[in-house]
Amino acid sequence: MHSLTAQIPELSNSYVCMKDPQKVQETLQAMVKAGSNTLQVISDFDMTLTRFAYNGKRCPTCHNILENSKVISDDCKIKLDELLKTYYPIEIDASRSIEEKLPLMVEWWTKAHELLVAQRIRKDLLATAVHESEAKLRQGHLKLFLDGFKLFFDHLHKHCIPLLIFSAGIGDILEEVIRQAGVFHSNVNVFSNYMDFDESGMLKAFKGELIHIYNKREGALLNTGHFQELRTRPNVLLMGDSLGDLAMADGVHDMENILRIGYLNDKVEERKQSYLDSYDIVLIENETLDVPNAVVHYLT
Numbered sequence: 001m002h003s004l005t006a007q008i009p010e011l012s013n014s015y016v017c018m019k020d021p022q023k024v025q026e027t028l029q030a031m032v033k034a035g036s037n038t039l040q041v042i043s044d045f046d047m048t049l050t051r052f053a054y055n056g057k058r059c060p061t062c063h064n065i066l067e068n069s070k071v072i073s074d075d076c077k078i079k080l081d082e083l084l085k086t087y088y089p090i091e092i093d094a095s096r097s098i099e100e101k102l103p104l105m106v107e108w109w110t111k112a113h114e115l116l117v118a119q120r121i122r123k124d125l126l127a128t129a130v131h132e133s134e135a136k137l138r139q140g141h142l143k144l145f146l147d148g149f150k151l152f153f154d155h156l157h158k159h160c161i162p163l164l165i166f167s168a169g170i171g172d173i174l175e176e177v178i179r180q181a182g183v184f185h186s187n188v189n190v191f192s193n194y195m196d197f198d199e200s201g202m203l204k205a206f207k208g209e210l211i212h213i214y215n216k217r218e219g220a221l222l223n224t225g226h227f228q229e230l231r232t233r234p235n236v237l238l239m240g241d242s243l244g245d246l247a248m249a250d251g252v253h254d255m256e257n258i259l260r261i262g263y264l265n266d267k268v269e270e271r272k273q274s275y276l277d278s279y280d281i282v283l284i285e286n287e288t289l290d291v292p293n294a295v296v297h298y299l300t
């Protein structure tokens with residue numbers, strides 16, 4: 001433990017928990033030895049790359065960005081909010097199994113997407129909706145422009161490390177968030193739910209197979225081409241905030257090492273043990289990218 005925190009001092013912060021620091025150290029050492037040209041990063045978006053709360057108020061997910069914008073009628077806002085109040089407590093309920101939650105999550109996403117499609121949202125209004133939103137990518141503890149998400153995205157780009165953002169949110173929205181933040185670099189790929197617009201630019205459906213919080217494994221296996229291209233990178237840094245995010249790396253070819261960093265944002269006491277059992281490093285109620293940035297710097 002001592003030499004681990006000597007190498008990466010951020011891991012001694014009080015919000016960092018690890019069930020097996022020795023294993024973390026061994027994994028990191030193996031990944032350093034293999035070299036950064038064998039590394040790929042796979043990250044969830046909502047509540048992982050974006051903040052969970054700011055000044056005591058919840059920050060929006062991709063769906064919430066639309067929900068809070070002018071492109072949605074007041075009646076639809078009420079219905080989406082009712083869905084959130086019904087299904088979010090289920091998403092984070094530690095007393096229910098993933099099997100039990102899965103059909104309910106499909107129900108949530110299906111109902112939400114039906115409501116959004118009925119709004120005939122115009123593609124050309126999405127950029128303004130994002131611009132006017134309270135979307136917030138995670139910063140560093142100093143909250144300088146260069147110590148949080150900017151450092152994370154720019155550093156991975158500079159070192160030619162592929163970053164896959166794998167989100168059950170809305171691809172068009174998340175792309176706009178990172179584009180407006182100036183970090184949608186060429187090393188970034190996105191797997192998400194993309195909107196399908198008709199010739200006049202109105203939302204008519206969502207494309208392809210639905211990605212929800214508990215089918216990221218299926219989503220990964222559908223995208224074999226992406227992982228095939230990255231087959232020379234069998235070392236993975238995975239970042240997520242849900243136990244469903246752990247499956248994001250299931251498509252990786254002949255994986256050698258994986259280091260999983262998990263943000264535990266909500267219902268901490270109830271969920272801490274399960275997060276410690278499945279994520280190598282758990283960040284408890286922390287809003288920064290300091291630990292991922294420190295790990296990425298160590299590995300490159």
Ligand code: TMP
Pocket residue numbers: 044045046047061062063064080083084108109112166167168169213
């Ligand atoms: P993620 O995979 O990028 O984290 O996106 C999934 C999040 O989206 C999940 O935490 C639940 C959230 N969500 C909403 O906030 N509103 C909705 O209507 C739906 C369907 C999901």
Ligand code: MG
Pocket residue numbers: 044045046047048240241242
């Ligand atoms: Mg998330």
